[in-house]
Amino acid sequence: MRAAAAAACWLWGALLAAGRSPPRLRLPYRELLSTNRSVLFFGLRGPLGFRCLYLDEYRDRLFIGGKDVLYSLRLDRPGAAAEEIYWPPAPGQTEECVRKGKDAATECANFVRLLHPYNRTHLLACGTGAFRPLCAFVRVGHRGEHAFGLEGAESGRGRCPHEPSGAFASAVAGGQLYAGLAADFLGRQPLVFRSAGARPALRTETDPRLLSEPEFVAAYPIPDSDDRDDDKVYFFFTEKVSEADGEERAVVSRVARVCVNDAGGQRVLVNKWSTFSKARLVCAVPGPRGVDTRFDALEDVFLLRTKDGKSPEVFGLFSTVSHVFRGSAVCVYRMADIREVFNGPFAHRDSPLHQWAAYEGRVPYPRPGVCPSKTTNQPRRHYSTTKDYPDDVLRFARAHPLMYKPVYPRHRQPLLVKTNLQYHLRQLVVDRVEAEDGQYDVLFLGTDAGSVLKVVPLQKANSAATEEVVLEELQVFEAPVPITQMEISVKRQTLYVGSSLGVAQVRLHQCETYGTACAECCLARDPYCAWDGTACAHYQPAGKRRHRRQDVRHGNPMHQCPDQNLTVDDFEHVEEKVLYGAEHNSTFLECAPRSPQASVQWFVQRRPDEQRDEVKTDERVVQTERGLLFRQLRRRDAGVYYCRTLERGFARAAARTALEVSSLCWSKILGSRECRLKRSMICRANAKALCMGSSSYSSGLRSADPAGRSLPWWMRHR
Structure with a gap:
């Protein structure tokens, strides 16, 4: 036990040290706007109440779903006005929602949660409808038409959650909508639904073995082979489970899948999924003596498409549920590894009091979870639909939805680990970029503080370990609001970032x-x-x-x-600032490096004919991240101060400040009015300096020369 605890402490210490890499550049909100790197859209009817985005690069349009409204923005004409569709709840539904105890402002409206392309001319849109979900088709026309109109509203139950912020994931495949959500008013009935198409509607059974308090994150249709009958939809979510009765329920991450051509059973699992199966997703840092640090809560999933449509790379953003430390990690999974787990042994236990084990009995044919396709057909046994599957296959599928082996990430460790941040990481998109010496994956990580981190993980030579290079931290929104969705346009080199305040368009690079x-x-x-x-x-x-x-x-x-020239040490071309300080008072010389990764060196030149000496810091003279702080000025501190930044051998002159130290008043000689006048002169001269309160200021002035000989020339003949 002690060895395990020591190993855990060692690992946590290593993670804390490794996960604090500062960004090389921090760009605040105002600077993003002033440099035209960021453009904001806040909506035309007050607060946007943003809930979803759909980026349509074929039509060069961005569709936004908000509170009682849909917007269409033209990407080829950034200055063009947004088109709008007002889409409130059904008449009387807002009042009914309020009567049921829901909040009129934040819940009893039609928050658009779903926007998917449905066919060549229409999108499918669904909203909460003030806790009575509704769906409609949005006519957007062919490319170049720029149509925008609502058609055919109908019930959205089973397609869209009731709650504006309820966990939800959806995808459209073959004209069908696949949705993972809580389908009831109280949010206690988690299901995976299929609807809105020619195939029969299906849903999961209400069984905690299938879904146990799930929080759906993402859903993607992914072909498994060249046979279209073998296509599947994959769901990513978290759920709460316990290994045995009485144990505390733990959060685990899952990947589940269903066959697109699933039709349910004939006698068993009628109108229910007959191919539903799930496996655990593991994202952990291996530690000594088998003690791993797990990141169990799945926050977001990004599918990086490759030339082979059957083999996208799955990027997962995870967070810890530990009370010991707070952290996030990004793990990358290969589809080949996911399929291998689904083709492996099923998990089984005889009762809730037993541990899970690999099922070692006979597995019926066709294998539970596979799709009816060419691979399942034999000369004497032909299965054109899941309704032809034997009952024992469906009963086995119902009793064994979980696979025994977990899915491990590439290299069995995270691509990126961030610990003890001042915010939580919530969203993830990835761009694969061609550089001079190969390809790199650039990760954009959205936080709950309105900012986006731009990170490049680098594989270390002859090792599975990676080095994280945090390129930029972009403060996209002025207020610290959580970022709830991000979409990336490689074509336009643009990131679209959504929050409750609005939507931002941010350039990937400048x-x-x-x-x-x-x-x-x-x-x-x-x-x-x-x-x-x-x-x-x-x-x-x-x-x-x-x-x-x-x-x-x-x-x-x-x-x-x-x-x-790697030493740009030309201080003569750096603007000199003049700072006036009073003896015994505090003064601050500002010099913040552009990059937090750079170190700062301070030099002082006491007289014009003397050489520069490096500033010696102590308890009185303190070097901070923003500059040099004198807690108590002395006369000998006067001089010209030079600030130089140094980063990986590159030195650059950053600031030059002439500091004059003066004794202003002698309380017995100069009246308080004159002291106040002289003090106000210093405050006006030092626009950015610290002007102390009257008591501390006066105490610092009482040691002045009564004859005024110590004062600079501009103060002697006042």
């Missing part, structure tokens, strides 16, 4: 932000950016290579920019 020197562009380590000989610009694989410099893996300016 290379000139990194700086004007080759070394600064190289230090950024951004796969989108490279030095083109004159500026830091968007990397073009087909561009001229003669002057191109890029080093994502190492960020070594000394190697990439040998013909450039």
Whole structure:
């Protein structure tokens, strides 16, 4: 027990140390707007009440679902006004919702939760309808038509949740809607539904063995083979389970799947899923002595499509449910590994008092969970539909929905781990970027504080371990609101970010932000950016290579920019600021490096004919992240202070401040009015300096020279 505890402590310490990498660049909300990197849409009827996005790159439009409203934004004309469809609940439903105890402002409205392409001319839209879900088709026309109108409203029960913020996942495949949700008013009946198409409607049984308090996260249709009859829809969710009666219920993450051509059973599982099965998703950091740190709560899933449509990469964002520390991790799963688990042994236990084990009995044919297709047919036994499956196959499927083996991530460890952040990571999208020395996955992570992290995980040489490079932290929304959805447009190199406040359009990169020197562009380590000989610009694989410099893996300016000056130490071209301080008072010299990864050096020149000396810090003179703090000024602190930043061998002059220290008043000689006048002069001169309160200020002035000889010339003949 002690060994396990010690191993756990060691692992947690290692995680805390590894997960605190600061971003190289922090861009606040105002700077994003001022540089035109971010554009915001807040809605036309007051608060947007955002709930869902659909990015239609074929039509160059962005569709937004909010509170009682649908919007269509043209991406090819950013300045064009948004088109709007007002879509309130059915008449009388708002009042009925309030009578049932729901909040009129935040619950009793039609919050649009679902937007999916349905055919070539229409979208399927569903909303909560003030706790009576409703759906309709939205006519959007063919490409170039820019139509936008609502058609054919109908009940949305089983397609859309009742609650505006209830956990929900959906997908459309073959004209059918597949939805994982709580289907009742109270949110206590979790089901997986199929509806809205030619195939018969199906649902899961109400059985905790299938779904135990699930929180649905995502759903995707993914073909398993070239045979279209073998297509499946995969659901990703968390649920609460216990290994035995009386144990505390634990949160685990799952991946489940159903066959698109499932028709239910003939006598068993009538109008119910007959191919539903599920497996555990594991995202954990391996530790010493078998003690792993698990990230059990699935927050978001992103499917990175590849040239082989059957083999996308599954990126999962997880968080901890531990009380010891707070953290998030990103794990990547291969579809081949997921399919292997579903083709492996089923989980079985004789009773709730027994442990789970691999089922070792006879598995009926056709194997439970497989689709009726060419692979299940034999010369003497032909199955064209699941209604032809023998009853023992369906009974086995009902009793054994869980697979015994879990799905492990690639390399059996997370791609990225972040610990003890000031916020939670909630959303994830990924872009695979072509760089000078290969491909890199750029992760965009949305937080619950209105910001987005841009991260590149780098595989270490001869190791499965990765190094995280946090390129940027973008404060997309001014208020710290949770980001609830993100969509990425590789075509437009744009990220669309949704929150309760509105929707933001953010450029994936703005290379000139990194700086004007080759070394600064190289230090950024951004796969989108490279030095083109004159500026830091968007990397073009087909561009001229003669002057191109890029080093994502190492960020070594000394190697990439040998013909450039790596010590930009020209303080003569840095604007000098003058700061006036009173003896015995505190004063702050500001110098914040552009990159938090850079270190800062301070030098002082006491007289023009003397050399610069490095500033010695102690309890009185403190170097902070934002500059140099003098807790109590002394006369000998006067001089010109030089701030220089240093990062991986690249040094640059950042600030130059002339500090004058004066003794202003002698209480017995100068009246309080004159002291106040002189004090106000210093405060006006030091627009950004600390002006102390009257008591501390006066106490710092009483040691002045009564003759005024110690005062600078501009104060002597006041």
